[in-house]
Amino acid sequence: MQIKKLICLFLVCIIAFMPFIAGACGDKATDAGENKNQSANNDTGSGENADAPESDAENRDRHNPNFEPVDMQGYVFQIGTRDDDAPYHPYPVHTRDLYAETETGDLINDATFKRNRIIEEKYNVTIEMIAFRETAGEGQANAVVERNVRAGDKSYDLLMTHMMMGFDSATKGVFHDIAQFPNIDLTKPYWNKGANDGCSVGNRLYVGLSDLSFSTNENLYCMKGGSFTEPL
Numbered sequence: 001m002q003i004k005k006l007i008c009l010f011l012v013c014i015i016a017f018m019p020f021i022a023g024a025c026g027d028k029a030t031d032a033g034e035n036k037n038q039s040a041n042n043d044t045g046s047g048e049n050a051d052a053p054e055s056d057a058e059n060r061d062r063h064n065p066n067f068e069p070v071d072m073q074g075y076v077f078q079i080g081t082r083d084d085d086a087p088y089h090p091y092p093v094h095t096r097d098l099y100a101e102t103e104t105g106d107l108i109n110d111a112t113f114k115r116n117r118i119i120e121e122k123y124n125v126t127i128e129m130i131a132f133r134e135t136a137g138e139g140q141a142n143a144v145v146e147r148n149v150r151a152g153d154k155s156y157d158l159l160m161t162h163m164m165m166g167f168d169s170a171t172k173g174v175f176h177d178i179a180q181f182p183n184i185d186l187t188k189p190y191w192n193k194g195a196n197d198g199c200s201v202g203n204r205l206y207v208g209l210s211d212l213s214f215s216t217n218e219n220l221y222c223m224k225g226g227s228f229t230e231p232l
Helices: 003-021 031-044 056-063 107-123 140-150 163-170 193-199
Strands: 075-082 125-132
Touching: 075 140, 107 125, 125 140, 140 163
Parallel strands: 075 125
Antiparallel strands: none
């Protein structure tokens, strides 16, 4: 199998493993709450038609990329991204769900660390992250990757970037069409269907959103009172 396809397989694995490792903990409902919900269902008649909660097995099956382990022969998979040194970032928004040096007790950090170790061991690959200084410009990572691609340098396998800058790079022919790879199933729940439908052109997808990074959900812009400028 060609290395290009191996890289594609690996990318799917990174995304697919995230829901299995990072879990959210919550308190069980109290007996009073359960009784109240049951009573409400009985009153409205909606209880009989309510969808049953998805089991862990069903959830895993929906997220399963459905392919066997592949030996990538120690390949170094490099991810380019922005760093988190800009003063307007209160937390490591660009790097925390991509790479972790060690376990620290933080939920996201440890889930990222475990996910990457599982992938590295299962597919005989090494994951590396190169973070470019955002204070030098948000598009610095894109500029470096574009120069490398034009020079025939295949150092970077994945670029995590701002969507607008990603589209600009896509017009310069430096990205692969994500939809062309047979091992990537864009209907899987870890891909953002709504966003990817909007980003695709002529059934081609050069910039896509997935659960590999959830910063897009944490950096949503809102309007209040019909004004873009009114503070929330």
